[in-house]
Amino acid sequence: MAITIQHHLKGSIIGGLIAMVLAVPFIGLYTVSTDQGLVVQTRWSWVVWSGVMVLVGSLAVALLRDVLSARRAGRPNRAAGTKPKRDDALTAKLSKGFAIGITLFAITLPFMPFSDRYIMDVGTTVLIFVLLGMGLNVTVGLAGLLDLGFVAFYAIGAYSFAILSTTLGWGFWVCLPLSGLIAALFGALLSMPILRLRGDYLAIVTLGFGEITRIIILNWQSFTGGPAGISGIPRPSLFGLSFDRRPPEGLTSFHEVTGISFATEHRLMFLYLIALSLVLAAAWVIKRLRALPIGRAWEALREDEIACRSLGINPVASKVSAYAVGGMLGGFAGCFFAARQGFVSPESFTFMESALILAIVVLGGLGSQIGVVIAALFIVLLPEVGREFADFRMIVFGIAMIAIMVWRPGGLLSQRIPTIRLSSIKGEAA
Amino acid sequence: MSLLQLTGVRTNYGPIEALRGVDIHVNQGEIVTLIGANGAGKSTLLMTICGQPKPASGTILFDGKVINDLPPHETAKLGIAQVPEGRRIFPRMTVFENLQLGATLGNPAHFDEDAAYCLDLFPILAKRRDQRAGTLSGGEQQMLAISRALMSRPRLLLLDEPSLGLAPLIIRLIFEVIADLNKTRGMTILLVEQNAYHALKLAHRAYVLAQGQVVLEGGGAELLANPEVRAAYLEGGSH
Numbered sequence: 001m002a003i004t005i006q007h008h009l010k011g012s013i014i015g016g017l018i019a020m021v022l023a024v025p026f027i028g029l030y031t032v033s034t035d036q037g038l039v040v041q042t043r044w045s046w047v048v049w050s051g052v053m054v055l056v057g058s059l060a061v062a063l064l065r066d067v068l069s070a071r072r073a074g075r076p077n078r079a080a081g082t083k084p085k086r087d088d089a090l091t092a093k094l095s096k097g098f099a100i101g102i103t104l105f106a107i108t109l110p111f112m113p114f115s116d117r118y119i120m121d122v123g124t125t126v127l128i129f130v131l132l133g134m135g136l137n138v139t140v141g142l143a144g145l146l147d148l149g150f151v152a153f154y155a156i157g158a159y160s161f162a163i164l165s166t167t168l169g170w171g172f173w174v175c176l177p178l179s180g181l182i183a184a185l186f187g188a189l190l191s192m193p194i195l196r197l198r199g200d201y202l203a204i205v206t207l208g209f210g211e212i213t214r215i216i217i218l219n220w221q222s223f224t225g226g227p228a229g230i231s232g233i234p235r236p237s238l239f240g241l242s243f244d245r246r247p248p249e250g251l252t253s254f255h256e257v258t259g260i261s262f263a264t265e266h267r268l269m270f271l272y273l274i275a276l277s278l279v280l281a282a283a284w285v286i287k288r289l290r291a292l293p294i295g296r297a298w299e300a301l302r303e304d305e306i307a308c309r310s311l312g313i314n315p316v317a318s319k320v321s322a323y324a325v326g327g328m329l330g331g332f333a334g335c336f337f338a339a340r341q342g343f344v345s346p347e348s349f350t351f352m353e354s355a356l357i358l359a360i361v362v363l364g365g366l367g368s369q370i371g372v373v374i375a376a377l378f379i380v381l382l383p384e385v386g387r388e389f390a391d392f393r394m395i396v397f398g399i400a401m402i403a404i405m406v407w408r409p410g411g412l413l414s415q416r417i418p419t420i421r422l423s424s425i426k427g428e429a430a
Numbered sequence: 431m432s433l434l435q436l437t438g439v440r441t442n443y444g445p446i447e448a449l450r451g452v453d454i455h456v457n458q459g460e461i462v463t464l465i466g467a468n469g470a471g472k473s474t475l476l477m478t479i480c481g482q483p484k485p486a487s488g489t490i491l492f493d494g495k496v497i498n499d500l501p502p503h504e505t506a507k508l509g510i511a512q513v514p515e516g517r518r519i520f521p522r523m524t525v526f527e528n529l530q531l532g533a534t535l536g537n538p539a540h541f542d543e544d545a546a547y548c549l550d551l552f553p554i555l556a557k558r559r560d561q562r563a564g565t566l567s568g569g570e571q572q573m574l575a576i577s578r579a580l581m582s583r584p585r586l587l588l589l590d591e592p593s594l595g596l597a598p599l600i601i602r603l604i605f606e607v608i609a610d611l612n613k614t615r616g617m618t619i620l621l622v623e624q625n626a627y628h629a630l631k632l633a634h635r636a637y638v639l640a641q642g643q644v645v646l647e648g649g650g651a652e653l654l655a656n657p658e659v660r661a662a663y664l665e666g667g668s669h
């Protein structure tokens with residue numbers, strides 16, 4: 001034991017020193033606004049403390065890992081072969097149960113007595129990220145094609161609706177499919193130059209695509225409004241009924257027609273329900289696609305491209321369609337986002353969004369739809385819950401992410417659920 | 431006319447000449463075996479037939495049509511199915527899903543019948559139907575790879591070292607199945623093997639490849655009796 005502590009201590013001391021060096025700019029210096037403007041001040045004791053914390057923390061983690069692996073080694077090995085099958089069946093059953101449960105919960109949530117504006121608002125944000133996660137999950141999770149610039153499709157969807165509605169006066173329901181289509185087109189376009197790329201190169205090019213999109217939006221003043229963005233985007237209507245207090249021309253308002261007294265909550269509920277329907281529709285479509293040749297080809301492509309080719313699967317078509325379908329879902333999410341905010345600007349579409357969406361997909365377990373839902377809940381809600389921690393919430397967030405990746409390196413739901421062949425469902429049930 | 435005919439086929443990997451003018455043909459209904467040392471270019475030959483890499487010169491005729499420039503997914507559509515070296519099954523998918531992917535090009539109406547045929551050919555696969563293919567043993571994975579290739583009802587089956595790393599008993603089983611496919615289904619097979627004894631016994635005709643060229647050809651039994659072949663590929667070998 002003494003030897004292992006000594007062994008780990010060296011690494012931990014180095015870690016602590018590195019942390020102290022890093023902490024100098026991040027923690028050691030801070031700005032205070034005084035009468036003379038911003039003044040930089042120092043807090044060296046914090047730097048020392050952060051070094052000590054990293055030292056102690058990493059030592060604790062290393063020792064804990066030793067203890068755990070020692071315990072694991074004592075346990076009998078699981079026999080391969082028989083075990084996975086039962087696990088699969090169990091995971092499939094649990095996932096299904098969870099899917100039904102969370103769907104019911106999501107549908108009834110707006111009608112619960114405790115649900116207020118805040119809950120509806122956060123709920124809608126979660127749903128947007130679920131939709132984005134499902135989109136990226138097609139490209140990254142199913143087809144295995146990395147995309148670090150997914151936010152581009154989100155932005156393209158949002159600006160498609162913003163521009164179409166403010167210049168041509170088209171409504172949300174017309175623009176929703178159009179935005180998806182435009183984003184899908186860009187997805188197909190992006191996939192062309194990267195067909196031959198893999199790994200690091202793919203990461204860099206897709207990252208570039210995300211940034212290029214944002215920078216074009218930022219600089220094309222006449223078309224996109226530049227940094228000022230586009231405002232006055234119309235809100236979605238329900239069969240021609242508006243949820244605004246004073247409906248725009250040509251629309252009657254929901255509260256007048258139904259006789260329910262006006263409340264902003266209704267609009268939030270309505271938005272929430274639209275987002276929920278989009279998510280449910282997307283989930284259903286992806287589930288179907290997975291069992292069709294196109295979806296099966298995506299998953300096979302992730303596993304072995306050479307084998308795919310020899311089975312007659314055209315890898316080009318598969319890759320293009322994976323990016324297009326993923327991009328389309330991103331476009332839907334963007335269109336909805338624009339309609340919800342009534343305002344878009346380039347600030348909403350930074351690399352941070354791409355990273356968050358990718359985190360959702362990876363945390364959820366590549367390819368798992370339920371995983372995406374759980375991870376989106378986690379990623380959106382944790383910072384909300386952590387508001388009391390104020391400045392520290394991002395640290396808590398980071399620690400939680402690391403913890404998950406340490407304990408479940410394959411993501412929360414890393415078990416792939418087999419698809420059922422659509423055309424023979426009847427035959428198999430019999 | 432032969433189903434498959436290669437004339438003067440050369441394939442390069444950059445400066446490396448892997449095939450240096452290969453002439454072989456495979457007739458309808460034949461089992462043709464290709465043997466040769468490591469690095470002779472056997473896998474390259476099968477891959478060139480499939481379309482990746484493309485031949486630098488020469489012609490590949492399949493059913494009278496030049497297929498030199500077709501990519502693998504197009505040659506697969508013509509009915510050429512390859513069981514690649516190292517099996518290359520889809521490990522995270524179930525056995526059944528692997529078969530479904532094999533049927534990508536097949537007629538969906540035949541699926542149930544073909545799946546039943548394969549699971550009957552290798553009963554162990556039926557037991558493992560819903561198990562992840564990656565958890566199968568090496569022999570089972572090879573059976574799956576062959577089954578998967580059969581699902582599209584190919585006209586020509588290319589097998590790259592199906593006995594690689596398998597126990598003698600399983601090798602026997604695999605070779606029995608290959609012979610059986612040829613006899614009962616009339617399947618045309620081009621078989622690449624290190625296991626020269628079994629492969630030559632099975633073959634109607636055979637070629638010996640060395641350094642990217644055909645150095646010997648003849649009937650299976652004929653090559654089996656050939657002293658040069660015996661010396662190079664059989665003596666002290668495992669048979």
Ligand SMILES: Nc1ncnc2c1ncn2[C@@H]1O[C@H](COP(=O)(O)OP(=O)(O)OP(=O)(O)O)[C@@H](O)[C@H]1O
Pocket residue numbers: 443446447448466467468469470471472473474475515624
């Ligand atoms: N992708 C590649 N790039 C460069 N050279 C290659 C490539 N693939 C094969 N080669 C070379 O081409 C030659 C033929 O290789 P090939 O794989 O066809 O041999 P093989 O006869 O199948 O051998 P084995 O019995 O070991 O499988 C070898 O010298 C090999 O090094």
Ligand SMILES: [Mg+2]
Pocket residue numbers: 472473474515590
């Ligand atoms: Mg080889």
